[in-house]
Amino acid sequence: MKEDYYDILKIDKSASAADIKKAYRKKAIKYHPDKNPDNKEAEEMFKKAAEAYEVLSNPDKKARYDQFGHQAFQGGGGGFNGGGMNMDDIFSQFGDIFGGGFGGGGGFSGFGGGQQRRVKGSNLRIRITLTLEEIANGVEKKLKVKRKVQASGTTYKTCSSCNGSGQVMRITNTILGRMQTSSPCPTCGGAGEMIDKKPADADAQGLILKEETVSVKIPAGVVDGMQLKVSGKGNEAPGNGVSGDLLVAIQEEEHSSLKREGDNLHYDLYVSLPDAVLGTSQEIDTVTGKVRIKIDAGVQSGKILRLRGKGIPSINGYGKGDLLVHINVWTPKTLNKEQKEFFENFRSDEHFQPKPESSDKSFFEKVKDMFS
Numbered sequence: 001m002k003e004d005y006y007d008i009l010k011i012d013k014s015a016s017a018a019d020i021k022k023a024y025r026k027k028a029i030k031y032h033p034d035k036n037p038d039n040k041e042a043e044e045m046f047k048k049a050a051e052a053y054e055v056l057s058n059p060d061k062k063a064r065y066d067q068f069g070h071q072a073f074q075g076g077g078g079g080f081n082g083g084g085m086n087m088d089d090i091f092s093q094f095g096d097i098f099g100g101g102f103g104g105g106g107g108f109s110g111f112g113g114g115q116q117r118r119v120k121g122s123n124l125r126i127r128i129t130l131t132l133e134e135i136a137n138g139v140e141k142k143l144k145v146k147r148k149v150q151a152s153g154t155t156y157k158t159c160s161s162c163n164g165s166g167q168v169m170r171i172t173n174t175i176l177g178r179m180q181t182s183s184p185c186p187t188c189g190g191a192g193e194m195i196d197k198k199p200a201d202a203d204a205q206g207l208i209l210k211e212e213t214v215s216v217k218i219p220a221g222v223v224d225g226m227q228l229k230v231s232g233k234g235n236e237a238p239g240n241g242v243s244g245d246l247l248v249a250i251q252e253e254e255h256s257s258l259k260r261e262g263d264n265l266h267y268d269l270y271v272s273l274p275d276a277v278l279g280t281s282q283e284i285d286t287v288t289g290k291v292r293i294k295i296d297a298g299v300q301s302g303k304i305l306r307l308r309g310k311g312i313p314s315i316n317g318y319g320k321g322d323l324l325v326h327i328n329v330w331t332p333k334t335l336n337k338e339q340k341e342f343f344e345n346f347r348s349d350e351h352f353q354p355k356p357e358s359s360d361k362s363f364f365e366k367v368k369d370m371f372s
């Protein structure tokens with residue numbers, strides 16, 4: 001089981017941004033690879049702390065983590081799929097923690113390990129709008145994406161500046177003393193190779209734009225603002241680099257009659273006075289089609305009928321929300337003479353006198369029940 005980010009940094013959920021930073025700084029110094037050479041355990045802790053900080057220092061990611069835990073970043077959730085962060089990512093994060101000096105990556109994203117880095121293509125971002133029905137049932141979307149791909153006919157040669165290693169060494173002074181760090185070769189961008197020949201229509205990196213259809217499986221229960229990651233469907237990188245990712249931002253289309261609140265749905269049902277008095281059945285919208293529900297004779301305005309499991313499936317895969325049908329009895333604003341007389345007859349009739357029973361809870365009591 002994956003360790004809790006708060007436990008890793010030894011802080012509690014109420015920790016402020018400054019506390020989170022402080023806690024991470026402590027861990028990073030304690031487990032820094034230069035202080036713990038050839039210590040796999042320390043390296044593991046160093047990576048874990050960096051991953052925890054990466055999430056908890058970002059208000060958006062933190063909110064998702066607080067709500068969904070590690071699930072928020074799995075199955076296309078747009079985060080760390082299994083492997084965690086690599087060292088380059090961690091060092092590039094140091095700039096804002098230690099005020100520079102730790103350097104190395106400098107915004108460059110690649111594969112660490114001390115050897116030649118593989119250049120990563122840039123990520124692509126796309127926004128899709130989903131109906132509530134699509135969100136409730138899950139959907140597969142075919143997205144047209146313009147991505148950069150390697151132009152056929154492009155050839156590469158070894159970079160002469162770094163002799164193919166992709167890195168240049170430098171000495172820097174840091175809070176831990178003098179450190180030898182490597183940074184990507186400025187000539188080849190760390191790839192260790194350069195373009196030899198390329199077709200005329202390709203860009204400087206030997207890439208051309210190509211429209212492709214990418215199929216994305218959207219799991220049921222996604223939330224507006226969530227970002228899904230399709231690995232490797234961003235821009236390709238030159239040479240033997242790896243493709244970037246396609247990041248799909250979810251936008252939820254407003255439904256005409258259903259209002260979403262977490263995994264629950266709300267529906268306002270209007271019932272005429274005669275229907276409320278005599279009882280009836282009415283069709284209502286659900287995310288899986290129309291459903292006919294029974295309204296008992298004598299139903300009170302404000303009553304909430306709960307249709308269990310008719311809401312949105314939990315993104316975590318645990319059950320489904322409910323559909324709450326709010327009954328609103330519609331009182332006519334105008335009556336003809338005959339109708340007025342009809343009601344006048346019952347003005348003092350005992351059947352028409354309000355007699356709230358314990359079962360007819362007030363609106364506020366009902367709301368309290370729903371959330372308790």
Ligand SMILES: [Zn+2]
Binds near residue numbers: 185190191193
């Ligand atoms: Zn080079």
